[in-house]
Amino acid sequence: MSKSIHTQKHMTLSDRIYIEQALSNHDSFKDIAAVLKKDPSTISKEIRKHRRPKDGSHYHLKNNCALLSSCNRSRICDGKLCNYLCKRSKTCDCTKHCPDFFPYLCPKLKKPPYVCNGCSNHACRHDKFFYRAKDADTSYEQTKHECRQGINLTPEERAALDELVAPLIRNGQTMDHIFTEHKEEIPCSERTLYRYIDSGILSVRNIDLPRKVKYKPRRQSDTSEKLTRECTIGRTYTDFLEYLEQYPETNVVEMDTVVGPEPGKVILTMLFRNSTFMLAFLMDNTKSESVINVFHFLQRELGTEVFSRLFPVILTDRGSEFSNPWAMECDEYGEILSKVFYCNANAPYQKGRLEKNHEFLRYIMPKGTSFDAMTQKYITLAVNHINSTARGSLNGRTPFELASMLLDEKLFKLLHLEPVEPDKVLLKPALLKQR
Known part of the structure; x- marks a missing residue:
């Protein structure tokens, strides 16, 4: 084996990100290994070791047994009298009593690529296995940490x-x-x-x-979530501009967070560039998990087709709450629905429309206002008034007027977004006191 392939180096997060993307593109282990300068067996071991199961939705499957088609057993439920085959019984779950039961496993999981990444059968309800770069790297770091604990002495x-x-x-x-x-x-x-x-x-x-x-104890390093270099590979602002040159008609959604005076609830904001229409979601904290929960909520309720059409490209800053772009881009099955890009450091003007729109939010919720006592209804009310405000940049039209022509109606119904009459628009703190 050549030295260029046998590098004797551990895989990095960027290597694992490439593996996850390559699996979605149906690349072979040999092709992946050639790019990463590894042996194909190394790629195979990496995937099999770090693939994670995901239970399927068996609500329409009465039985998930691999022997279901050929099974003729009956009366295995503690000797109860039954005139039906166990697999057809409506009162007994033979999967809990039959000693021969073992769950069905897709034949594709028994051979390369050993995972469901890139699988086109979205209607499959059987148990699945996925390879996720972030989870694989976390497992690797944990194993490495555990191996180095204790003392290396007899x-x-x-x-x-x-x-x-x-x-x-x-x-x-x-x-x-x-x-x-x-x-x-x-x-x-x-x-x-x-x-x-x-x-x-x-x-x-x-x-x-x-x-x-x-000596005083050394200050411990910050272990909170951070936007690592691997997160921005292929997602920089330069990459964003190149993407728009290639796909100039793509709608861009700018994203940011608005925080209160002290740790507590925050507001996640999104703005559609084509209409200056803003969305806002109340979150419990600034952890990436809270942002991902919002994305999964939208994906689940809107459907993958509508979500990918509304949010094809997302531009955000480099805050720690956006440190997991893979989870924001993909649905629960690993299918890529959108593309996340990051602004340059200290360059909020690169998503200036959203930053400007935050001024309207601060009219209603001045700096120093705590969001802890608020609910999503308060946030939605504020957003409805902001989106009903006519803008000079839109030739006197409101974001609601443009959004009603450009965005899917399903989004308005889901988030209870309704226009406000022009003379009733209120951009003062008194708006929330009316509730």
Whole structure:
């Protein structure tokens, strides 16, 4: 095998993202391996190891047994009298009693690609397996972390290390001095030895170290959600402009969040560029899971066809709440419905229409207003008044007038969006007090 293929390196998140996209495009393991410079068996092992099951919707399947067509068993339910074959019984679930039952598994899952990514049979109600790059990378990191926990010493090595190091530390010797004189005898690095002492593995403690007790604990790194470099691969603002050059008629939806004075509920806003029509959703926090829940709600209620037509391209900023573009782009079956792009850092003007529209929201909810006591009805009421405001940029028309011609009516019914009479439009905090 050539050295260019056998890299001996672990897969990165960007590698896994490519694998997920390639599976959706029906690429072979050999083609994927050639791009990533891996062996095809490595790709196969990666997919089989990190594929995750997803229960199918068996509401129209009376029985999901693989032997259903040839089964002729009867009266297996604790000896109850029954004149029907168990698989046809309406009162008994033979899947819970039959010792021969095992669930049906699609033949495509027993051979490459071993997953349902890219499968065109959306009507399938059987259990499915999907490969998700984010989940695979999280599982990999967790396994790597667990493997590195504990101590890499046998009981004998630990006792020998303690017998050597403990008396020297009690004599006031520094760690640098100990390692200089006994480097060959100590089976770990200086940093690891500090960790052993801090964990109480040796008989000496931090109090025995002359200087360590004087230092404050190190500030822990921020473990909150972040927009990583892998998230923006193929999704930068430059990529966005190139995409629009290729598909100039594509409608663009700008997206952002409006936060309150302190951690709590936030508002997710979306604006259709072709009509300046704005949507707003109340969320419990700024975690990516909250944003994904909104997307899944829209996908589920609107349907994949309507959703992909309304939200083909989404442009947003680099906030941590948008750190999972894969979940926003795909439905629960892994089918790509839209494309997410990110503005450049510190460049809110690249989605200036939405930023400008936030001014109307702040007329009703001034800065410092907490959203914790609000409900979605309050947010919808505010949005209805904002979208019923005539704009000079729209030649005196309202966003509602244009949206009624350009957007699907199903969206208005789902979100209870209704125009407000011109003379009744109110863009003051008093609007919410009327509720």
